[in-house]
Amino acid sequence: MPEGDSVYQLSKRLQFMSGRTVTATSLRVPRFATVDFTGLSCERVWPYGKHLFMQFGPQVLHTHLKMEGTWAIHKVGARWKKPGHTARVVLQLDGEIEIVGHSLGLVEVFPAREYDLRMGYLGPDMLAADFDHDEVVRRIEATPHLEIGRALLDQKNAAGIGNEYRAEICFIAGTHPAREVGEVDVDKHVRIARKLMWANRDSPVRVTTGIKRAGETSYVFGRNNKPCRRCTTLIEKSFLGGRGDLERVIWWCPRCQPAP
Known part of the structure; x- marks a missing residue:
């Protein structure tokens, strides 16, 4: 299972998403399969401990790699290195960029206003600049x-x-x-x-x-x-x-x- 520094580095790799508009959405988990970020801009991407968050308009996409999760970045239409059946999140962004989350252990979407309530159980982030x-x-x-x-x-x-x-x-x-x-x-x-x-x-x-x-x-x-x-x-x-x-x-x- 990745440690907090791995997710921190992943978040840095994905910072280019900020400000880009989603052109296609596919969340391949039953509970959130109908969620659609298409037309919304990615406002920010950030880590907290082992958790990764992406905000699209008023909603937050929350993922956790668990044991086997990975994220891949492709040009739209490029062949995936991992099998398609492992994809849990597929986001296409303007600029013909495709972000794919494979074998993610957790995928959920919730209103941004609920972030503090939902994640408040976590202790201080070991890699926060203002670590407590x-x-x-x-x-x-x-x-x-x-x-x-x-x-x-x-x-x-x-x-x-x-x-x-x-x-x-x-x-x-x-x-x-x-x-x-x-x-x-x-x-x-x-x-x-x-x-x-x-x-x-x-x-x-x-x-x-x-x-x-x-x-x-x-x-x-x-x-x-x-x-x-x-x-x-x-x-x-x-x-x-x-x-x-x-x-x-x-x-x-x-x-x-x-x-x-």
Whole structure:
């Protein structure tokens, strides 16, 4: 599942849509199949955490990539690289441009006036220019008995942190992901998260080690049974973090991140 920096970069790629008029609309999800943006201009495109938004007149198109979603940009009439049956959103814009969202995990349309109400459950956007560090800390500390690995992944606490960043944040902080929030320095974890994500916001390759060479970009993520870059202990992974299910597989170093 893409992290917040991936959606941030996607939004930047799609900024050319702003000011262009929609010439054809096809939303291939039953609930919104009759929605038509044709004749409306795209007022803006923006990300919030892992969510992508496009506003057309008084309506907002809200999408989420989930596990397999992608967006492609073509000239109208050009052959798609992905099969047509995976397309969930097809928008044609003036200038003979076609935007196609494939295998999107979420597609919905709602009135722009409802944006704050609908998305208000999300925590501060980790990549916002006015990122609210203290609010993220407050939200995480409100659940002292929750595992820090689960709390970091909860989008109601902070919008944009995904599984890769979760693993790397915990390693850099020296924290086992199954440790309870009340046992760790939450402020430290949030500072690491913001620093890592901000540094990668424009990078085509996500790097948490400071080394961009292939195979050396992460400390623990995706490195099961490989030696820790700090102590050479073999990295472990599991769906279980010692105190319950941490929702998705996570990696850690048994020596640098002692289990609770």
